[in-house]
Amino acid sequence: MKVARTPVSARILKAATIPRNPNVYRKFATAVSISPPSYLSLPPPPVPQPSVNTTSYGTDANEDLFRYTSGRWLYNESQQMAQRYTKFNVVGLHNVIASVCGSPVVAMEKKEGLFNKSLMVTLANGRRVTARIKNPIAGPDHLMTSSEVATMDFARNNLGIPVPKILAWSSKASSNEVGAEFIIMETAPGVQLSTVWRTMDSRQKKNVVNSLAAIEKNMLNAKFSQYGSLYYKEDVPESRRAPRLYAEGARRFGSEDKFCIGPMAHRTFYEDERADMELDRGPWSSPADYLRSLALREEAWISRHAKPNIHDDPFRNVPGPQVQEEHLRALEQYRSIVPALVPSSRKVLASNLWHPDLNPGNVFVSDDDERRVVSIIDWQGCWAGPAYLQMTAPSFLAGTAGDVPSGLDFPELPIGYEDMSAPSQAMSREEHKAKMLYKLYEIKQLYPYRIDNRETRTMAVRAAGRTWKDGILPLRLALLDVCSEWNKLSCADQPCPLRFSREEVNALKRQRDRYLDWHDFLDDLRSTFGMRLYGWVSPTEYPSKRALLDGTRSRLPTALTNEIEAILPQDWWPFRDTVPVAQATA
Incomplete structure (x- = not known):
């Protein structure tokens, strides 16, 4: 067999992007009095947000639609939030959906990924459709949305691929009443x-x-x-x-x-x-x-x-x-x-x-x-x-x-x-x-x-x-x-x-x-503190994780700190902002 x-290059790239099995984090975990969790205990993926009935533009309820609410980041959070903030005209979106579907919107439930906001829309007639708003981090204006729509159309109607039917879309935020790029489609069966x-x-x-x-x-x-x-x-x-x-x-x-x-x-x-x-x-x-x-x-x-x-x-x-x-x-x-x-x-x-x-x-x-x-x-x-x-x-x-x-x-x-x-x-x-x-x-x-x-x-x-x-x-x-x-x-x-x-x-x-030692160490830290890539944690965990991190480094034994710095002679502590605020919010 x-x-x-x-x-070796494949192993190196994997080390840079995929969590590796923990080998050495137990010593660090013991030093900071954290019980080492298994990878199965990492925070769950972003979860659906509560249904939001929206009838006006600019309310606090609508603000929760615009910003990312499914998670927090323990470092570079200003940058991460800015890349996922999209303000749009909620009433305008309702109008487009009602015009296409022939029934008014009664509720929207937000489900977030890292690149888009998916709004699970319930209509007065009981029908459900999906509206998706592109976040800035997703890709280029116009081209990303227009390509996705064309690809779905071609896959569905020319290749027979089971893809949701597109009901309406716009890749030009400045020329539609929603004020953002959007796709409205049938909800997947x-x-x-x-x-x-x-x-x-x-x-x-x-x-x-x-x-x-x-x-x-x-x-x-x-x-x-x-x-x-x-x-x-x-x-x-x-x-x-x-x-x-x-x-x-x-x-x-x-x-x-x-x-x-x-x-x-x-x-x-x-x-x-x-x-x-x-x-x-x-x-x-x-x-x-x-x-x-x-x-x-x-x-x-x-x-x-x-x-x-x-x-x-x-x-x-x-x-x-x-x-x-x-x-x-x-x-x-x-x-x-x-x-x-x-x-x-x-x-x-x-x-x-x-x-x-x-x-x-x-x-x-x-x-x-x-x-x-x-x-x-x-x-x-x-x-x-x-x-x-x-x-x-x-x-x-x-x-x-x-x-x-x-x-x-x-x-x-x-x-x-x-x-x-x-x-x-x-x-x-x-x-x-x-x-x-x-x-x-x-x-x-x-x-x-x-x-x-x-x-x-x-x-x-x-x-x-x-x-x-x-x-x-x-x-x-x-x-x-x-x-x-x-x-x-x-x-x-x-x-x-x-x-x-x-x-x-x-x-x-x-x-x-x-x-490899460096990324083993970093992945061990991420596992120990129960976070995902880019320092993502669930909103409910954020306060306790933040408080834990703020006090952790000062409690490390000097001998352990010296051991780490002998292997990693730099500012090795990774729980810190690395992108300047001006750049993060630009």
């Missing part, structure tokens, strides 16, 4: 997968996987001429459209006079000062052009705007100062090896739509014993990209992927299973079922699109667009992987443009170990 190799997944049996979970795979196959059948976001033609200037919708010789799904591929609407191309910069946002005619654009985007921004040691989440920051020249040099090296990262198979290079966030909150299943997928929501950020970069497993399956054998080999029960206690055997069986479910999805959906050296080809791409956020080390380690695997990549007949001396390799390994 062959187990997939995970390059069925039940949210997140509410029933844990109670479903193996047959029902297989039904979810099989029905989801069938839906995604419809998406894979549509192959586009270029790479970028999907729009209605009238929403994108002709100069920024791909010349045709579908790839030459590909199956056509109609509406070629209605839709087009245009510039990328993803927020990473518009974050911070990037929104006002002249950047290559596509559409791109080749994967290599897209891959280069990531580096060129970051090079342009770093050269003009990057500020040393200012980071929106110190839990994802790196120890030590960041130097612009080092980032620019590594990004230049990345651009030199782009041709080697592009696979040769036309199938995996096809431009396909793919849902960007199939978490169980975005998937709805039938409210019966079959539990088949009946609706998929939240298409924001969806784009037509290279299949080999797009295709990933849904998050509710991917949690076991790291322990699943590669290829067509199937997971097995652990060695010594027969000698385990009954509770341990039961736990092993559940873990085995989860792995088998992932393997079912992988074989049905991902295996036909497999590529050689997948992690080596993709990790450099992921790291190139995030060097100032996650530090330069992940990209450098990804480049080292490319160099070591060069003879297995797409340019094996050409000399590798990268060179690493023995001293450089050893230095990278030392930096890697220190990096």
